[in-house]
Amino acid sequence: MSNSRTPTSTSGQPNPAPADFSVIWDDPNDARQTWTFDPAHFSGPIAPLSYVFVAAFFMGGNAGFEGAGLPFQVRVRRLNTYLYTGIMPKSAPPEAVTKAMSLLNRAAPGVYKSMMGKMTAGFGKPLNPIIERFEPYWLEELLPEIKQHIAYFESSDLRGMSLDQLRAHLVETLKRVERMGALHGVLLPMLFAMSQFEELYCELFEGATTLDALRLTQGFNNKTMEGDRALWRLSRLARTTPEAGAILSGHTAGEVIPALEKSAASQQFLADLHAWLAQYGQRLNSAFALGEPSWIEDPTLAIQNLQAYVAMPDLRPEMEPAALAAGREKLVAEARARLAGYPQPIVARFETLLKAAQVAAIAHEDHNYWIDQRLFYHVRRLIMEFGGRLAQAGALEAVTDVFYLTPDELQNGRDVPMKRLVQERKMEMERFSHVTPPLMLGTTPAFELTDGGPLLRALFKGEMNPVKTGNRDTNKVKGLAGSAGVARGTARVIHSLAEAGRLKPGDVLVAIYTEPPWTPLFATASAVVTDTGGVLSHCAVVAREYRIPAVVGTGNATTTFKDGQLLEVDGDAGTVRVVVEEAEHELALAG
Amino acid sequence: MNLLWLGDPKSFDVALVGGKAASLSRLARMDQRVPDGFCIPVTAMDEAHPLDLRDEIFAAVSDLMACHSLPELVVAVRSSAVDEDGAAASFAGQHETYLNIVGADAIIQAVTRCWESARSERALEYRRQQGLSVDHPQLAVLVQQLVASETSAVVFSANPITGSRDEIMINASWGLGESIVGGTVTPDTFIVRKSDLVITSRIIADKQRMTVSVPGGTGEVDVPRFLRSQPSLNDEQAIEMAQLALTLDATMNRPVDIECAFAGGKLYLLQCRPITTLQ
Numbered sequence: 001m002s003n004s005r006t007p008t009s010t011s012g013q014p015n016p017a018p019a020d021f022s023v024i025w026d027d028p029n030d031a032r033q034t035w036t037f038d039p040a041h042f043s044g045p046i047a048p049l050s051y052v053f054v055a056a057f058f059m060g061g062n063a064g065f066e067g068a069g070l071p072f073q074v075r076v077r078r079l080n081t082y083l084y085t086g087i088m089p090k091s092a093p094p095e096a097v098t099k100a101m102s103l104l105n106r107a108a109p110g111v112y113k114s115m116m117g118k119m120t121a122g123f124g125k126p127l128n129p130i131i132e133r134f135e136p137y138w139l140e141e142l143l144p145e146i147k148q149h150i151a152y153f154e155s156s157d158l159r160g161m162s163l164d165q166l167r168a169h170l171v172e173t174l175k176r177v178e179r180m181g182a183l184h185g186v187l188l189p190m191l192f193a194m195s196q197f198e199e200l201y202c203e204l205f206e207g208a209t210t211l212d213a214l215r216l217t218q219g220f221n222n223k224t225m226e227g228d229r230a231l232w233r234l235s236r237l238a239r240t241t242p243e244a245g246a247i248l249s250g251h252t253a254g255e256v257i258p259a260l261e262k263s264a265a266s267q268q269f270l271a272d273l274h275a276w277l278a279q280y281g282q283r284l285n286s287a288f289a290l291g292e293p294s295w296i297e298d299p300t301l302a303i304q305n306l307q308a309y310v311a312m313p314d315l316r317p318e319m320e321p322a323a324l325a326a327g328r329e330k331l332v333a334e335a336r337a338r339l340a341g342y343p344q345p346i347v348a349r350f351e352t353l354l355k356a357a358q359v360a361a362i363a364h365e366d367h368n369y370w371i372d373q374r375l376f377y378h379v380r381r382l383i384m385e386f387g388g389r390l391a392q393a394g395a396l397e398a399v400t401d402v403f404y405l406t407p408d409e410l411q412n413g414r415d416v417p418m419k420r421l422v423q424e425r426k427m428e429m430e431r432f433s434h435v436t437p438p439l440m441l442g443t444t445p446a447f448e449l450t451d452g453g454p455l456l457r458a459l460f461k462g463e464m465n466p467v468k469t470g471n472r473d474t475n476k477v478k479g480l481a482g483s484a485g486v487a488r489g490t491a492r493v494i495h496s497l498a499e500a501g502r503l504k505p506g507d508v509l510v511a512i513y514t515e516p517p518w519t520p521l522f523a524t525a526s527a528v529v530t531d532t533g534g535v536l537s538h539c540a541v542v543a544r545e546y547r548i549p550a551v552v553g554t555g556n557a558t559t560t561f562k563d564g565q566l567l568e569v570d571g572d573a574g575t576v577r578v579v580v581e582e583a584e585h586e587l588a589l590a591g
Numbered sequence: 592m593n594l595l596w597l598g599d600p601k602s603f604d605v606a607l608v609g610g611k612a613a614s615l616s617r618l619a620r621m622d623q624r625v626p627d628g629f630c631i632p633v634t635a636m637d638e639a640h641p642l643d644l645r646d647e648i649f650a651a652v653s654d655l656m657a658c659h660s661l662p663e664l665v666v667a668v669r670s671s672a673v674d675e676d677g678a679a680a681s682f683a684g685q686h687e688t689y690l691n692i693v694g695a696d697a698i699i700q701a702v703t704r705c706w707e708s709a710r711s712e713r714a715l716e717y718r719r720q721q722g723l724s725v726d727h728p729q730l731a732v733l734v735q736q737l738v739a740s741e742t743s744a745v746v747f748s749a750n751p752i753t754g755s756r757d758e759i760m761i762n763a764s765w766g767l768g769e770s771i772v773g774g775t776v777t778p779d780t781f782i783v784r785k786s787d788l789v790i791t792s793r794i795i796a797d798k799q800r801m802t803v804s805v806p807g808g809t810g811e812v813d814v815p816r817f818l819r820s821q822p823s824l825n826d827e828q829a830i831e832m833a834q835l836a837l838t839l840d841a842t843m844n845r846p847v848d849i850e851c852a853f854a855g856g857k858l859y860l861l862q863c864r865p866i867t868t869l870q
Contacts, residue, residue: 341804343741
């Protein structure tokens, strides 16, 4: 997936679709909007049934925008089998207004900026009272409801349901997915809190960097690190359990569990492994990758990670949270001492934002565990249950064909020519899977927010940062400082977790984006580089917990670098450069 | 040798405690809002060793900590010149100030440094040039609780710009008063009508700089953005300051220029001078 298909027309102008991607708009008004494709979250086309669930989730998220004082709505479309999102003003300004704004930006940028400032002044204001009590908001309001929804799914005995019950459950699931989309809106105050804290810290302490500030929010236990550490502990156990250790070292990932099952001495270890999968394997490779097996269905990736860990004898301090926490508390105490003589309103604001940012740092990973991972795992379970029944009844050729149907078709099964529809839609997806989707369709934005204000700044620091393009240097990329330190290692460009087995200890992981399921790799990699994301993305947050250098938001590291090159990653400067070309480097490694 | 407390008439004597301490002491007597402090009289300088003072200072520090329920005592240690003619008051060794001194040991160290400075070659040379005695450099030292001001202000009990005797003008800003007095910040301005203490005008400025306590002293830093346009005083606080100025104006029977500050919810009086230049 390259970034070459970037918008070509000027502001406010129609953005013609490339010849192999001509779009027929269901609603002619859609052509006037801006639709973007996000290569970070979608590596290819999205199947019709998956699309419905993802769309419901996105629509649910709109409640969060309103609650934050952002007058925008998210819309999604499935265009030529790819999911496109549009962020549009709640009440669309008439064309004359958008044209005038565009002109103003060119003619009087100072006035334009001032207007934008006034317009954006209200963004995020409603979040301030939430940030002031972020801990109870997250722990006592949102998290319990999130867990309730997951408990509902866990207690749903799909196998034991009649078809009618299963159909009713489908309706209920869609409702809850939409509601979880709204709860996922915790992202807004969460990023806002971390961003506001970081900005205040840098204002108060001259010379401080963003990474300095964020150290005061690190070292807390979160679900991502909890799972990774549990896997690490499993690897330590394997090293002291001779047979299990030997099986892990001597077999391919797919053969490990069958071999453990045959080994009498490994039964406890096998039970522990299953326990890990039960707790942390209810996840897909990527939140919306509904069509791929979950880790509990196919533990290959978990086992590959475990195998890599077993081979690592070194002490990993980040696997011991106590030391990290102590380091953080020392920095907090130092900051407090420096502020001791400051006016009380400043000390109070610092303490409020510090607390909120620390809770947010935990919620950053934990919401992903409960929502992005657990919820969509259960959605897949439901889809597969339908698929299983339909395949068994002969209505589908294969279980996974169910992904090509819609919920309506599942509800009204009898009169639907399922096999034909599946065939047509499969062919369409196959055809478009070979095409590179343009990053933007419809009309390019008529005006840009030159300064979106503190909330948009915060969101751009997360996953929403605008994708950079235009790097032509083949030896170096410049991105954002994500995690401190400098490291050198062999580049391994990994486009999806399916390829993750190629990563060797000490390699530099180069990816478009890394969601939490990628994080076990951070113990093996010496550094991580991504195309997308900002300093508050999952990649950066977790890289900091692992204390490996990270450079994020590079734009096109995955197309600039090649496997085998020796890279130097500078996480403070935000740069990645080629030190030695691949051929030389491979020779050096071999010799 | 006895320490002399601010507000105690024994410390009104300029010859014993120097001009600075004496005037503050009288002020403390007039108004309880002057931060607590004590003077080390000039006579102490002649006595054998500053450590003889030690016990008294330790006791004084303990008293203050107990009285104000403080875990530690933070003070300013200032030279208080005894030679108080206009020119003499401004020479080397007579104007040492040590801010943010914490604890009895540090106080003793600071006092010693004040004395040494007064005896320094530079100071003695200046005295010779001014025709002053070099035998007995007379220096008192003032030790006063340092207020960690959240908002400081300069308050005039007459409008210094228009000359109106019916108006109180307050210039207030964040942190310690140095930034207002030094002119590095544009403060908020409140005008309060004397007759009924009604605020007749508020001009909230974009306050970009403030002086704060830092280890070993004070320093000027940027005001964080979120606080720059926020009023440094609410109406209640402004009226309380105006009231203070009004009271002192009445007591001294003339318009006054005072320096005061809010810290921990309390108003403190730091300085009070007559306004000498009014239309």
